[in-house]
Structure formats: structure tokens, C-alpha cells
Amino acid sequence: MEENVFKDTAQTRKGRGVGLNSGGLDSQLAMCVLLEQGVELESITFTSPFYPRNNAGKAAAALGVKHTFVDFTDDIIALVKNPPHGLGSCMNPCIDCHAMMIRRAAEFMEKHGFDFVFTGEVLGQRPMSQQRQGLNIVQKDSGLGDKLLRPLSALLLPETEPEKLGLVDRSRLLALEGRNRKPQLALAKKYGLRDFPTPAGGCKLTEPNYSRRLKNLMDHEGLDDTRLVNLLNYGRHLRLPGGTLAAVGRNKADNEAIRQAMRGGDVLLKSVNVPGPTILAVRPANEDVEALRRLCSAYADNKGIGSITISEMRAASKPVEFTLPVCDRAEFTGMVI
Numbered sequence: 598m599e600e601n602v603f604k605d606t607a608q609t610r611k612g613r614g615v616g617l618n619s620g621g622l623d624s625q626l627a628m629c630v631l632l633e634q635g636v637e638l639e640s641i642t643f644t645s646p647f648y649p650r651n652n653a654g655k656a657a658a659a660l661g662v663k664h665t666f667v668d669f670t671d672d673i674i675a676l677v678k679n680p681p682h683g684l685g686s687c688m689n690p691c692i693d694c695h696a697m698m699i700r701r702a703a704e705f706m707e708k709h710g711f712d713f714v715f716t717g718e719v720l721g722q723r724p725m726s727q728q729r730q731g732l733n734i735v736q737k738d739s740g741l742g743d744k745l746l747r748p749l750s751a752l753l754l755p756e757t758e759p760e761k762l763g764l765v766d767r768s769r770l771l772a773l774e775g776r777n778r779k780p781q782l783a784l785a786k787k788y789g790l791r792d793f794p795t796p797a798g799g800c801k802l803t804e805p806n807y808s809r810r811l812k813n814l815m816d817h818e819g820l821d822d823t824r825l826v827n828l829l830n831y832g833r834h835l836r837l838p839g840g841t842l843a844a845v846g847r848n849k850a851d852n853e854a855i856r857q858a859m860r861g862g863d864v865l866l867k868s869v870n871v872p873g874p875t876i877l878a879v880r881p882a883n884e885d886v887e888a889l890r891r892l893c894s895a896y897a898d899n900k901g902i903g904s905i906t907i908s909e910m911r912a913a914s915k916p917v918e919f920t921l922p923v924c925d926r927a928e929f930t931g932m933v934i
């Protein structure tokens with residue numbers, strides 16, 4: 598950040614705004630535009646199994662802005678299950694998600710004495726939630742009314758309360774519109790911003806492969822058990838013929854997370870005589886028990902050996918070992934979700 602970029606010459610009282618901060622460039626620019634005119638800011642990021650903690654805190658700190666991560670898991674799961682305005686191309690309920698985040702930000706605003714909420718939304722930049730109709734729905738459903746400011750597109754939108762009250766100088770807000778990112782990149786240069794992820798990154802609900810797994814979980818076990826939603830973030834997942842969900846670690850971090858996700862009724866499997874993944878079977882059906890052992894054999898490092906010993910552990914029981922022939926992964930190809 599260049600020194601004195603945000604030095605404001607006006608002496609009038611400035612507002613206090615709390616902003617949604619994704620850590621992306623638009624969030625950072627929205628903060629820069631307001632900081633430049635002397636507005637006092639804080640930012641918040643809503644986290645969930647679909648949107649883990651990211652660089653947002655670091656980005657805010659680089660601008661001298663206090664930042665808070667707020668858990669949003671219950672809200673977003675409720676919206677995935679029942680999105681009043683529907684889902685996007687994957688499992689992303691963007692309009693309702695935006696409205697709920699702004700509603701929660703409004704509660705934060707009231708609680709901490711801020712004057713308004715702001716976002717880095719840009720009119721027309723994304724389908725659905727950032728089209729004019731989407732912005733209007735978000736504003737209405739959030740219940741925030743004209744205390745919601747979008748500094749990057751403000752000049753294309755109706756005047757908001759902080760502008761009317763003179764807490765924010767409308768003439769120093771912007772009129773960005775559409776998908777062209779060149780204006781944002783030019784502004785990033787002006788403000789000395791260098792650390793920002795690609796646009797729209799970060800939310801797993803917009804990823805087709807993740808969304809497929811989530812839909813499968815929703816259709817079978819449902820989404821009420823957050824540890825199963827979290828489990829989708831680790832390893833590969835299979836749905837066995839009897840309906841059992843199995844998570845297979847791909848690396849050390851996966852294996853550890855999968856091991857820690859075990860609860861009563863689950864079964865944990867691991868190869869004993871050769872390296873192999875940790876496998877968690879969620880409350881397995883009796884008819885899948887044999888298939889699980891074969892799965893463990895198939896995904897173990899089984900080259901050049903004739904048989905594999907599997908350790909099978911149930912909660913509160915000692916592990917039991919089984920030896921079986923080496924199995925072929927091809928048996929499970931169609932079960933990967």
C-alpha cells in the first residue's frame with residue numbers, strides 16, 4: 598500500500614461501515630474507495646464447510662481494517678436445503694446466501710454501532726446475484742433497506758442513506774459494471790493491491806464435483822450432521838451397493854481428518870502389512886462389510902504382494918484383523934461420487 602493513499606482532506610464527520618469481505622479484489626477495492634474518503638471500517642467474512650477461512654483477514658489487516666470471521670454454517674446449510682430463490686448452476690444458493698450474509702452483517706452493524714453495511718458487489722458482474730434484479734432482491738430480503746452501500750457500482754444504483762446523510766461522499770464512489778475486470782485491475786494498481794485470489798474462487802458450492810458429492814449426501818444421510826458435510830472436504834467418496842458412504846484418504850492430512858471424523862456406529866479400516874489410505878465407513882450396512890474390506894485392499898499399496906491384512910475398528914472396540922487377496926480398484930470405479 599502506498600503511503601498516504603487514504604489521507605482524507607475533508608474535516609466533516611465520516612460514517613462507520615461494516616463490509617462483507619471475501620478476501621477477493623472487489624472486497625478490497627470497496628474498502629479502499631471508502632477508506633480513501635476517511636470512512637471508518639471493519640470487515641467480516643462468513644465461513645462454513647463450503648467457504649473456509651481464507652486470506653480475508655490478512656487483506657483487511659493490510660488496509661488497517663479490523664476483521665472478524667463469523668460462522669455461517671447453520672444459515673448456509675438451511676439455504677442449500679431450501680433456497681427460496683433457487684440454486685445456481687451447482688449447489689450455490691447465491692441470491693439467498695448474499696441476502697442472509699447481509700442480514701447477519703446488519704445485525705453486526707446494529708450491535709456494534711455502525712452506520713451502514715457495504716459490499717464489493719459489481720452490477721452485472723455475475724449471473725443471478727449481481728444482476729440488477731438480484732441486487733434488488735438481496736437488498737429487500739436482507740431487510741437492510743437503504744443502509745446497504747455498494748461503493749463499486751453506487752453511481753448506477755439509487756442513493757443510499759449514508760450518502761444522503763453525508764456520511765459517505767457519493768461523488769467519490771464508482772460506476773463499475775459488467776464482467777470486464779480491467780477497471781478493477783487498474784484500481785488495484787492505483788491502491789497498491791497485489792494479493793488477491795481469482796474472482797469467484799473459494800466457494801465449494803460453485804464447484805460441480807463438490808456439488809455432486811453434496812447432493813448425494815443430501816439425498817442419503819441429509820445435511821444435518823455437520824461432520825459429514827465437513828467430511829466431503831477430505832479424500833474421495835464412494836457410495837457402496839448397500840448405500841454406505843465411504844471416505845478414502847488421499848494423503849496424510851485426509852487420513853487424519855477422516856480418522857477424527859469417526860463416531861459410534863462407524864467403521865475405520867486400514868491396511869496393516871502395506872501402506873494404504875484410512876477409510877471411514879459411515880454407519881455401514883451389513884451387506885457392505887465385505888465390500889469395504891475389498892475397498893481397503895484395492896486402494897492399498899498392493900503391488901507385488903498376494904494378500905493384504907486389513908485392520909477394522911469400530912468405536913469402543915479393539916481393532917480386528919482380516920487377511921484377504923489383493924483386489925482391483927476397477928470394482929469400485931462406478932461407485933465414486
Ligand code: SF4
Pocket residue numbers: 648689690691692694695726800801802803
Ligand atoms: S458463491 Fe457461495 S458464498 Fe458466495 S454467494 Fe454464492 S453460495 Fe454464497
